Amino acid sequence: MKNSVATATIRVVLADDHDLVRSGIKALLTMVDGVEVVAEARDGRELVTLVESLRPDLVMTDISMPGMDGIAAIAEIRARMPEVRMLVLSMYDTVDFVKRAVASGACGYLMKDAPPFELEQSIRSVMATGTYFSPVIAQRLLQPSEPSASDELTDRQLEILKLIAQGKASKEIAFDLGLSSKTVDVHRARIMERLKLNDIASLTRYAVRKGLVNP
Template structure:
C-alpha cells in the first residue's frame, strides 16, 4: 500500500470474532501511514465497551458475531457516539445486509475479499467524505431489494428468532429474555405466521440468510 502522510493518526478499532481475520486486517492497516489500530474486539458487546473507553475515529466491524452482532453494536454506537465513523467489513454482499447496516448507522461497507488497497481507501474516505461503498456494493444497491428482517419482524421477534435458530428451547429463551415460556411460544407462532414458514428448520434457514446467525 502507498503510504500517505497524515497530520494526525486515524485511530481504528477492529471487531471480528475470528482472530486470524482481525490479525490480517490489522497487519494490512499497519502498512498505511497515519492509521493506527488501537484495539480489537471479538463481539459487539466488547466493541461497545472499547468505543466507550477509547473514542476511536473509525470502527471497522463484521456483522455476524456471537452474542451481540455487529448491526446491534453499530446502532448503539451511532446513538451514543455519532461522531465515530463505522465501516462494515463483511462476507455478505446482499442489498438487505447493506441497507440494514446503513439504516443503523454504518457509513461504509466493503467485502472481506476486497483487494488490500481498498482497506486504506475505505478508511480515508469515511474520514474525508463521511462514506465509502466499494464498487461491488454500490452496484448491489442499484438492484431491487427484498424486505429486510426489520421490515418483517419486531425487535423482540428478531431476538427470539435468533435464539430459536441457535437451537434454544422455549424455557431457555424465556429465562434469557425475562419472559414466560408461553409468551415465547406466542412470539414463535407469530414469527412463523408473518414469515409464512412452517417449521424450525425453515426459521433457521431464514436466520442464516438474513445474517442473524452464522451458517
C-alpha cells in the same frame, strides 16, 4: 515520498471475533500510511468499551460476533459517540445486512474478500466523504429490494421463527412464549407455507439472511 505537510493519524479500533482474521486485517492496516490500530476487540461489548475509552476516529467491525453483535455495537456507539465513523467489514453481502448496518449507524460496508488496496480506499473515503460501499455492495443496493421479514410474516410468526432458527424445539418455544406445542406447530406450518420453505434448515437460512438471528 510522504507529503511534507503533516497529516493527523487516523486512529482505528478493529473488531472481529476471529483472532487470525483480525491479525491479518491489522497487518494490512499497519502498511497504510497515516493509519494506526489503537485497539482490538473480540466482541461488540468490548468494542463499545474500547471506543468509549479511546475515542478513535474510525471503527472497523465485523457483524457476526458473540454476545453483542456488530450491528448492536454500531447502534450503541452511534448513540453515545456520533462523531466516530464506523465501517463494516463482513463476509455477508445481502441487502438486509447492509441496510441494518447503515440504519444502525455504519457509514460504509466492505467485503472481507476485497483486494487489499480497497481496505485503504475505504478508510480514505469514509474519512473524507463520510461513506464507502464496495462495488459489489453498491450493486446489491441498486437491485430491487426484497420484501422484509416483517412484510411477509406477522409479529408472532417472526418471534417463533427466531426461536426456531436458534435451534429450539416446539416444546421449548411453547414454554418460552406461553403457548401450547400444537399452537407452535401450527404457526411453524403457516410460516413455511407463507415463505414456501419446506424444512428447518431453510427457515434458519432465511432468518440469517433477513438478519433476524446472528449467523
